Amino acid sequence: MTKFRILATTALLTQTAFAPAWAAETHPVTGEPLAADQTFEYRLLDQFPSIDPQLIEETVGGHLARQLFEGLLTQNADGTLRPGVAEEWSSEDNQTWTFKLREDARWSNGDPVTAQDFVFAWQRAADPATASEYAWYVELSQITNASAVTSGEADPSELGVRAIDDRTLEVSLARPLPYFPQMTVHYTFMPTHPPTVEAHGAAWTNPANIVSNGAYVLEDMAVNEFVRLVQNPEYWGAEDVIITEITGYVINDANQALNRFQAGEFDMMDDLPAGSYPRLEEEMPDVAHSVPRLCSYYYTVNQTETGHEALQDPRVRTALSYMINRDVITDQVLKAGQAPAYSFTHWATADFELPEIDYALWSQEERMEKAKALMEEAGYGPDNPIELDLIYNTSENHKQIATVVSQMWRPLGVTTKLSNYEWQSYLEIRGNQNFDIARSAWCGDYNEASTFLDLLTTRNANNDGKYSNEKVDQLMLDSVTMSDPQPTYAEVEKILAEDMAVLPIYHYTQNFVLDPTIRNWPTENVENNWYVRDIYRVATD
Template sequence: MKLRTTLATSALVLGLALQAQAADVPEGVTLADDQTYTFWLLDAIKSMDPQLNTDVEGSDVLRNLFEGLYNEDGNGELVPGVALDHEVSEDGKTYTFNLRDDAKWSNGEPVTAGDFVYAWRRLADPATASEYAWYMELMQVENAPEIIAGEMDPEELGVRAVDDHTLEVKISTPLPYFPQMLVHGSTFPVLQSVIEENGDDWTDAGTLVGNGAYTLTEHQLGERVVMEKTDTYWDADNVVIETLTALTINDINQGLTRYLAGELDRVDIPAGQYPRLAEEYPDQAVSTPYNCSYIYMLNVGEKGPEALKDARVRKALAYAIDRDIIVERILQGGQKPAYNWTHWAIADFERPEVEWADEMDQAQRIEKAKELLEEAGYGPDNPVNLSLQYNTSEDHKKIAIAASQMLKQIGVNITLDNYEWKIHTDRMQNQDFDMARYAWCGDYNEASTYLDLMTSYSGHNNGEFFNDEYDQVMADSKTAENPLEMYQEAERILAEEMPIIPIYHYANVDMINANIEGLPENNVNNTWYGKDIYRTAE
């Protein structure tokens, strides 16, 4: 993502478009009387707290209740949020953000630079126990590693309010993509007084105070989330959709049925049904590249099974899974087979050549897998027995069944374990698994959003893959003139050590009501905002 920059005095000033960034309704369009938008969620949202949420679906909700420094437009370009623009020092290590003076919390209080300072310190503070604390470290915010480790007070974090409308951030290493990282929910401001007054209940409907275009009016865990337009948002006059409703439906096929019955405006298309639906509903079925990768994470830590401590076994498992069958026969929605971690559509990324992907066909991979298992001491008299857990979804189940059958061909016995989302993620965080279905959706459009996850200091390295060489490569990438070379080396290490089994790279495969306009069409992150949407008349 390239942003226009101009040189002014001794600082680099970033100018962003200052026009209203809410719904842009073309002249001549007739709006529907009913300005509502109802979308599908597979799982219950674990937390409405920006500093605690870890889920993509949670992010979709929080992006409407809160607003960070910047937002994204339909092409993935940065546009003003609370920040109008920023300046960068000549050494690239000090960012000064100029905040708008009309941003308000839903209780009418002004949003200030101090609210961002409080939120960022809260994120890094070990007392918060956020899985995303490491994001402050990834952003290279000064003193973040020491604070996260409990060696410094959160007040030492390199962020300060110069005044109510000026936020200064100091980072330890220049990062060209630093502004892109600021659209992530963990960096959103929160109101200290509300949290201190209400404790863990501050995110309840009717209590939560946000600064987004909508306010939370109902949250029935695992059933529905309802958000209503608020007149305190700085651009409320240009927000068209009055009500956003998210319905949690664990059965993806039931979700499609309810979409076709008119209960939903958007739903994921179940595996294998895109070709049919695209023919029957060409104005509603959509498939576009999506910045997410689907993998099986392997528990290679102390609590993991003995077999997975051997890289030969891990590689055998990866080689034996036929991705073409999964993508072409099961999914059929424009997804691509994955032989690496980073999504193919990430800006400025090129996958390095790796032997198992580029020099072998599937038959050769299976033969190599059998050889590797034999070398590791496994065979008919000593089979590898593993469990594969996945969260509730008919699609995940289909893929898991297919993978287990493929692995059986090389003598690996797989037991399938299905858990609801919260239990699934809790087990992963506690290393209570052998193999587990996992997907990562990039927090920004740059390869480090994937590759940093596999470092030893990552808050999401649930398989406990700790590799000094890998850590060093990713550390070197932060100061490399051409980080692509480091990223490719990191991918080669993953291919050699195989702590994860890449399965496929996502596409966004949806049914979308033809009367809904304003959703992003060219944003690989699929970052959407209710304030940009509108419903046209039938």
């Protein structure tokens, strides 16, 4: 029997119930003197396409969702599970899961958060009419009838989730899944307020309309400029929330953003300018940070008929991959502890061992020699050149990497056109396969290898290159019921390397700068899931 019961009591609750924590002069747990200004400002790399939990498909919107909404479970600073709307969760067989909701969970308009709200949201995520980019995630979670619902063969009401009563949610899975509770942390499984969605349609997330259940509510937003959140007085843990206001500024240019950070305009930024980290670490050791982050940077190869004909040939894809000198990118361009990637799954993934990939063991000279031979075997080379379109979203870092890689490909007779697009346009172009090669990154939705490997199955909507291998599909399906799927994951990685399904480049670190007055940042959370409700600002005097 798997059973969890964690009461949502913390040391913070020892403070008086008559005033919020931020009103005190010292932190109620640590005793640190608190600053009078308890606001938090940070840099957004791109304008988020959506903050609708069932429509979000990227990390910028995901970070905002964690402030605005709360799912059944959330995470501690080290990534372990803690209660969210659910106080308890249990399963006798890892196949039927029961979640008991807290009585004091409220929407920002005062309505209680009920089990029916989760049923509504999860059915909405799976419903083809919603057109969620994460409908596949509902399938991946093994919820009963998820595949039939997402394919339109069954009504959303047949999804294996039901409200036993207002405070009891029951989830039935097609197969036992011991890590299912981890999956509920993801924004796709956050609740949405049915009356608001039904009343306002696509406009329900506008500041004037939105109703949310997280520690913060949306106050104001200007597209491509900023977003502002303020405390939600209806949040069940409002008495413990210290930061009163959050502002995110959209700044595409990393150098401009860093200058503004150093001028004191905001408190945190990640995606630092390429190569800047060693200097920042030396000059500001209490400000610059680099920690593992569960993301892999890679190039997606369009393997459909809309892509270049040569890219249908695995020999060409393999040659392109072999020519990429990953050490140059990690050690000379980025310089922030990133690891060269020869397989897809990030090395820091829990209970995952990187398999031995042959070409990872070769010297770069050996890889380059083999690449030229493969291109010649495929009928291409300097005498029969290829012109490829490589797209990337606006970022000086992406541009630098694309420029370096395009130069590395030249000895193969490959000319590369570099095409830069703003985030939303880039997502649309990539999602519609209107490219040859696309800059991509995948960040784990939960800490288990399947979050990476399932991306390259045929059914996954985020498999933008449309790579398809029946054996990979079957192995990933079989892995769900295995007590130890690691050997299967290793086999899948080797198949991906043989097919060169994608061109892996490096495994991320989370390199960022943070104002040292901001405390309790979750540097040990490899998923980079942060909750502003947990942080606070200390006084400088």
